[in-house]
Amino acid sequence: MSHGTLPVYWRLFVAGFQQQTAYPLAMFGGLVANLTFGFLKVAMLFATVRAAGASVQGYTVGTMSAYIWLSQGMLGSINLNGRIDLADRIKTGDVAVDFLRPVNVQLATVATEAGKAVFALIPRAVPSVAIGSLAVGMTMPRTPAPYLLGAVSLLAGIVISFSTVYLVAVVGFWLIETRGIQIFYMVVSGFFAGLFVPISLFPSWLLAIAQATPFPSMMMYPVDVLTARTTGAAAYGLVGVQFAWLGATLLVGHLLTVVGRRKLEVQGG
């Protein structure tokens, strides 16, 4: 990176953040959906914990609640639906405009999307966690360390989700319409990211599969670090795994962009 590169992507990050402020009602709608499904998860997972006799795989009712509300709150910021604007821009040909700028299109895309996602923490994650905690209570760490490392882990999770979804979008250079892959992504990602149940409740073979994908790095690991389910060296280990996935997805995305750009046929004149 040459001198003065970082401010460019920082500005795009801020632009994404600002753009997201334009639709408060949509944010509110998202929050309502988060809460509804949050209470559904409470009903099912609390029952699971109680049926197992106050603890399942180390989860108590209090820590399960923390998992539920943190994961629900992150849902507005972690892209698990597989779709970003770039996919549409490739389909309509508007991607031509992106290539007219003196920026790395991959980094510009990820920076902008991450900016939108970080904004969504305010109207979606904060109220989600607050309401959940008031309604059913939750057990959270009492030392600052998990929160500090957790913030890094959460940011990494957000960026990984977009550097991975970027891979789905960029396949559009070849296929133009990527909806099929996007739907497949959506089905798989939430499950392996630990959106429905914590992945440690999976049977070991399924857990191994999940751990071989980038999806736990998007949501499960940040939740584990934030709730201090994983602490100390193991927590740093999870963050390390996250950064490895971040590097890997960015690298693959870069290669696909370089090769795919040669295949690009701008749609729509």
Place this chain on the structure above:
Amino acid sequence: MSDAVIETDCLTRKFAVRGKGRKVVTRTTMCAVDNLQLRVSPGESVGYIGANGAGKSTTIKMLVGILVPTSGTVRTCGLDPHRQRRQLAARVGVVFGQRSQLWWDLPVRESFEILAAIHRLPAADASARTAELTEQLELGDFVATPVRQLSLGQRMRAEVAAALLHRPRLVILDEPTIGLDVLSKQRLREFLVTERLSHGTTLLLTTHDMGDIERLCERVLVVDHGSTVYDGSLNGLAQTAGSDRILVLDFVEATTDLTGIPHTKHLGSEVGGARQRLSFDSENTTAAMVLAAVGERAELRDLTIEEPDIEDVVRRIYQARR
């Protein structure tokens, strides 16, 4: 030769066209740009015209590095556009009339700030340039308005400002006046004339609007099926293609066909002769002389003059070659 702003040699781009037959998927190759030879010198103002699908947009996309040529070479501002896309982006400003480069949900001013950051303009420089463009393109009333709430005319002016913010040496406008009303078109053209005069910018523009060409371009290129069929001045184009104007005449009452008026051709009559269309050759006669001759024969109620549109000129050039 190396100081050309645009230089192409045998530039060619083919696309695979997938057609669906009854059972088989056929693949044919379509040549959008065919051995294009083009050289544009600094400060020139070039109109690039041709029918839809003639290869204009494809050429532009190769000039700025969005598309890879199938064969041949292209250099823009001395750079290889595809390989040096990002360096080139600092030297070229592009407006695609049908696409937006502004941030839809943000105020116009915000888009300019983001673009200034992307182009790494020093803050003082960026604000001076923004002020200059805001004044000249009369953006003052709506710089604080989100882009999605602008009218088309307002948005196009903002798009042009966005493309020129970094003072590009080469400005490429792809259908900049599409969908604009007469006043908006005129404002935009006036601005572009001023901008060229004060900054020596090279201009390449595609359009379907003869007015754009007449007011902005010294040189005209007509392209057909991916290759250049005319390259020269606008006057030369008119001579090649003919410069007929059409008069639509409405009479008080039905009138016999107006044949035999010097330098005119009777094109047709409607409503029993109460409306007639005459074409006249503006090289040899004037509208006033034609009207005087018409007035001797019948009482006029109303008239309109139709300028030849670009499609007509292009069609005539295409026909002349075939």
